Amino acid sequence: MTVTALSKYQRLEAQALWRATPEAQRIDVIISVGEATLTITDTRDRVLAHWSLAAIARSNPGAHPAIYHPDGDPGETLEVSADESDMIEAIDKLRAAISRQRPRPGRLRFVGFLTSLAAVMALAVFWLPGAARHHALAVVPAVKRAEIGQALLGHLQKVTGPACRGPGGATALSELAGRLPAPQGDATRFMVVRGGVAGALRLPGGAVLINAALVEDYEEPDVVAGHIVAAYLRAEKRDPLDRLLAQGGVSASLRLLTTGVLPEEALRAHAEALLTDPPDPLDPETLLAGFRAWAVRATPYAYAVDITGETVLPLIEADPFAVPPPPPPLLSDQDWLRLQAICGG
Structure with missing residues (x-):
């Protein structure tokens, strides 16, 4: 995630529906973007949860209302209606920016495999015959x-x-x-x-x-x-x-x-x-x-x-x-x- 992308959305707030567990009732909340978290507060301005921006997953990409949850915990959900398009755009862009900066184990493994293969081939071509x-x-x-x-x-x-x-x-x-x-x-x-x-x-x-x-x-x-x-x-x-x-x-x-x-x-x-x-x-x-x-x-x-x-x-x-x-x-x-x-x- 770049500093420019974060600063653009730091003062953004929106209304949403939050549910702590699948059995809990959804409640109205206010969400706002911080330096590294998405803060969820109730209508009395009490903090209910902090979600790491690096660990937010969306369960219904492209659909509305947008439903988010902490990565690895789909039981806790946050529903953002289509009316809050700026917030939806902000969350999705920040998620994409963070995702681009994450190491890609699969790609690294593939690059490592190619490097190892090239080394073996070089040995076979240049070293082994002599x-x-x-x-x-x-x-x-x-x-x-x-x-x-x-x-x-x-x-x-x-x-x-x-x-x-x-x-x-x-x-x-x-x-x-x-x-x-x-x-x-x-x-x-x-x-x-x-x-x-x-x-x-x-x-x-x-x-x-x-x-x-x-x-x-x-x-x-x-x-x-x-x-x-x-x-x-x-x-x-x-x-x-x-x-x-x-x-x-x-x-x-x-x-x-x-x-x-x-x-x-x-x-x-x-x-x-x-x-x-x-x-x-x-x-x-x-x-x-x-x-x-x-x-x-x-x-x-x-x-x-x-x-x-x-x-x-x-x-x-x-x-x-x-x-x-x-x-x-x-x-x-x-x-x-x-x-x-x-x-x-």
């Missing part, structure tokens, strides 16, 4: 990562074909894996495939797919070694399993956490992305640090990426092994020849 993925990355053991990598490999080989198994090739790959151990001591398995892979690709669990062109089209193993180092660095920059789960969405992470397996559709879609999306770029400083850590010459890799050398000039100029002494050999000549022939080329 939280589920990060938890899965933290708890999935190495054996399960290897299983996931093997399942992903099955989808990749539908395009790349099976791994090449030429005579002596497995031994040569094992020697190369020993010379280029995986970071942090992870298990490593090199596999050469005839196509589909851009350079070298590290899978969850440690397997590295190598395009056969890297061993067939170059005279020295430094090129394939450089691509393996680049694959290691990309996997260090972003866990291959993290990429798979991010693409699979929160359902893939929750499925892995609850059942220990990933949906085939998620594996299939990720295999397609690995074979079609360009590899993540690596800056020269990162690559040079990797060549230095694994003792691999950068120049052969650089010219394999760009035969002109223009776009890879930082790798050539800052090659950590450009001057003697050279790094330890990657493979013996015999093993390199066996590796070049692993796909029957």
